[in-house]
Amino acid sequence: MGDVTTFVLYGLALSWLAFSFARDRKKAEQALRKAWKSFANILPAFLVVLLVLALVVVLLPEATIAAFLGEKSGFLGYLLASVVGAVTLVPGFVAFPMAKVLLDHGAGVAQMAVFISTLMMVGVVTLPLEIRYFGVKAAVWRNLLAYCYAFLIGYGVWIFVKVVR
């Protein structure tokens, strides 16, 4: 699923680039220079984030996450789930199948919604990167608000699912 959108993005970028070269060579070259510059600027931070991710994912394996989210994990497990979701940054195409497996094994709907939401919206690992763009206060507040709101999402999804069933 993610592959299709990446493919579309490549198509979009390349056709615009071709159009740009046809219309105004100078402008096209300028665009490429700018593209490279903003990439080179952020590459060091990207690499740091990706290495931290690799270390976290390997040293904190799925089995541990599953244990946190088990049926009998209680409120503490609920809280731990949100923390794990906030720290790790798993792409959706890994998170959703994982959440399905956990749901099939008795994890709660609310916990899963919180887990997925914090996974996607809160990134402690990417926080330094975000700070570079938006400053400390804005970046920290955005993540904090998203973290707190994830619990509301959990509650809302729990109610919706209950009503429909």
Place this chain on the structure above:
Amino acid sequence: MVKDILRTYRGFFVLLGLCFVTFFFSPLLGRKVFTVALQNILFMLSVVPPVFILVGLFDVWIPREMVVKRLGEASGMVGIGIALALGAFAAGPLYAAFPVAEVLLRKGVSLRNIWVFLGAWSTMKIPMLLFEIQNLGPVFAASRYFMSFLGVLAIAFLLNCFLSLEEKNRIYPPFEAP
């Protein structure tokens, strides 16, 4: 030159060292760390180039007035709608959204719309929604999507209230001579 590279990539080298330390203590885990790291980097390098090319083209070709009118301070509901759509039809992880947000800011998009855009990018992507429906069913996916939608708007609104004018001005990147 070498010194510059060492300084710029300081964090990267420190973490690389940490990976080697892991390898030293447990070759099995260490090899896994390196494999995952390489996968991550290759994934980033495969997803991110079109994003940056589009950022560059956008910067050069799209006039500032056009963006300000549709997504600036006075853009209202239409601006919010466009910001939501921009984020929802994007692809790639959240870290790819930051450079896009930067160029949008430079073109005069209001901060509130930037928060909406980031929120939509992080949790309201349409391709992800389809995948979520496949895996977790329409009720779960739709209700989570709806709750996320409310949250994205609420967070954008609250962030705007929390930041002082001075802090907001500092976020805007300096104008670049074309």
